[in-house]
Structure formats: structure tokens, C-alpha cells
Amino acid sequence: MKKIDFISTTNTLITKDDQILFVQRDKNLKDFPGWLMLPGGKQEVNETPSKTAIRETKEETGLKIRDPKLKIIATHNHEYQSKVYIVFIFSSTNFSGRLIKQEKAFGKPVWLGYNEALNSKNIYPDLKNHIKIMQSLKKHELVYTYNKFNEKLEIVESH
Secondary structure, eight states: OOOOEEEEEEEEEEEETTEEEEEEEOTTOSSSTTOEEOSEEEOOTTOOHHHHHHHHHHHHHSOEEOSOEEEEEEEEEEGGGTEEEEEEEEEEOOEESOOOSOBTTTEEEEEEEHHHHHHOSSBOTTHHHHHHHHHHSOTTOOEEEEEEEOTTOOEEEEO
16 A cells, blocks of 8 residues: 655635735746745644644745634645645734745745636636635635645546
8 A cells, every 4th residue: 555645734815905815936946836826835843734824924925914714624635646735724814014025935925806816827726716615605614625636736536
């Protein structure tokens, strides 16, 4: 039986005035060059998912979010890499600070309107779906999603 690595990560949907905050990855990166991603990253040892969301958002955007709300727990199965990502997706409208100009290793934070974001071709395959789900959730609702991807990052199975 092949060993599967489980990797815990976070994303945070930060909204202000009908806009979403993304991190636009640098075009010279090997993985996802130029793509729009939500702020987030891998959970560190002895760190809760919400603390990861707060830390990663600060590192990638310069903003300090307060009281992030967990909205989606997503499983991204990348069997071809022997990896399964557990993604805790939070939302926040409560933040302070100023955007940084360029995140050292990855890219720059950018605000985009909902329509512009949802029509973009540079968003991770199921991120558009998660944004739509989050906008339709009731205040205290939480959703679980599952997607299996192939090497081209196409969804081959979902629940």
C-alpha cells in the first residue's frame, strides 16, 4: 500500500466593499506562476488552523485578521503525488494594517471585485467554487468538500 502524506493548510477569504483579497503569485515561480490564491499556507507544529490563518495572512499580505470564521473544510486528494491536503478555509472582514507591496517569496496582495475574480482564468481550480459556497452560507454554517485532482489539476471526482 502506497504511503499518503496528509498536509494541513489554511486559506482565508478576506472581503471589503465587495472585493476579495488575493495573493497574485509571481510569474517566475515554478508552481502556479501568476495565479491568484487566497492568503494561506501550511499549518506548523503546535499551531491551530485559526492561528495558521492569522499568521499566513500577516506574512503574505501585511494585514492582521481578527476572529477568523471557519467556513469550509476541504479535502484535496492529489493521489498522483501521494498527498492529501486538508484545507481549513476561513473568512474575515475584521482586519487592520496595510498591504505590503510584495511578499518576499511568492507574490503581491491584490484586491479584486467578485465578478472579476470569478471570471479570472488564473484561480486555482476549485477556489471559484469555494468562494461561491462561502457567499451563500448562513452565518454559522460550515461545509465540507472533497475533490480528487489529476496531474493537470483538473477535478476528476468530487463530493
